[in-house]
Amino acid sequence: MKSNIEKIIEYKDQYPQLCHASNIIAKSKKGDKIAALQKIIEQYIKYLEGNLSLVGYTDDIIRKRVKLVNNYYNFIHNNNYDNLFTAQSKFRSTILEEFPFLLFKNFVEKYQTKYHANYKLESGSVNAYTNLYFKAKSFGDFVQNPEMGINVKDQDFAIYRKIEITQNDSNTINLLQVPAVAIEVKTYVDKTMLEGIIATAEKVKSGNPYSMFIVLTEAYDVTFDADPAYSRIDQIYVLRKSKSNEEQKTIDENVVLRMFHEIQRHLERPWSDVEARMRNEGVII
Numbered sequence: 001m002k003s004n005i006e007k008i009i010e011y012k013d014q015y016p017q018l019c020h021a022s023n024i025i026a027k028s029k030k031g032d033k034i035a036a037l038q039k040i041i042e043q044y045i046k047y048l049e050g051n052l053s054l055v056g057y058t059d060d061i062i063r064k065r066v067k068l069v070n071n072y073y074n075f076i077h078n079n080n081y082d083n084l085f086t087a088q089s090k091f092r093s094t095i096l097e098e099f100p101f102l103l104f105k106n107f108v109e110k111y112q113t114k115y116h117a118n119y120k121l122e123s124g125s126v127n128a129y130t131n132l133y134f135k136a137k138s139f140g141d142f143v144q145n146p147e148m149g150i151n152v153k154d155q156d157f158a159i160y161r162k163i164e165i166t167q168n169d170s171n172t173i174n175l176l177q178v179p180a181v182a183i184e185v186k187t188y189v190d191k192t193m194l195e196g197i198i199a200t201a202e203k204v205k206s207g208n209p210y211s212m213f214i215v216l217t218e219a220y221d222v223t224f225d226a227d228p229a230y231s232r233i234d235q236i237y238v239l240r241k242s243k244s245n246e247e248q249k250t251i252d253e254n255v256v257l258r259m260f261h262e263i264q265r266h267l268e269r270p271w272s273d274v275e276a277r278m279r280n281e282g283v284i285i
Contacts, residue, residue: 062260122159127155129178182204197215198228210271214234220236237259
């Protein structure tokens with residue numbers, strides 16, 4: 001009979017995107033705080049298996065996924081396990097980083113099947129492509145054999161496509177991971193974080209102007225007179241509708257539903273087909 005940690009390892013092998021599972025596995029190997037960790041592992045398996053047993057992305061299914069994550073968060077909070085591990089160990093933060101994968105798993109699988117793109121279309125954390133550049137030691141080297149460079153930016157979660165490119169007659173294959181949706185996932189967002197996220201949004205959307213860049217956070221600690229509407233962030237979803245120093249509220253299912261629907265609408269609407277956008281929606285951009 002498999003132990004609980006063996007079950008988690010098996011799920012992680014099947015779904016490498018399970019970053020919270022990976023965090024738990026790493027902690028179990030250290031062997032400290034094992035009594036608490038065993039209780040956490042038991043609850044996590046219920047949470048994970050509950051999510052994997054749900055199929056689809058109807059509003060009812062999404063509400064059930066939100067209930068599952070709230071139950072898991074509440075277990076962690078009520079037992080004071082929030083403070084069991086340091087923030088640097090990323091125990092709590094990986095819960096939310098993993099959630100978009102579970103939320104969009106069936107949606108991505110649908111389009112992998114539809115476009116026969118299971119080897120190209122993926123979701124999870126990624127080194128997202130931002131831009132290409134060329135370098136050479138001299139003008140002569142540039143004329144004869146310029147080198148191609150690729151800049152990337154770590155994204156907590158993305159729905160992305162792999163693209164392979166070669167340079168001239170070179171046998172070197174450069175792999176680009178271009179996001180259609182990029183998500184920055186945070187436990188909370190403060191002013192300094194927001195400034196960094198705005199810079200990241202600019203980079204990611206310069207690599208693919210048709211990408212959607214959003215922030216998913218539990219709490220929002222930026223002053224309300226700072227309006228990020230001027231930036232290239234498409235939306236910031238605050239799941240608990242509160243600041244981090246306020247009493248913890250549950251994750252709001254309506255915020256999750258809105259996020260899912262807006263991402264789905266972005267992925268299913270015309271992108272560069274201006275005529276289709278005009279005739280279907282009456283908009284140009």
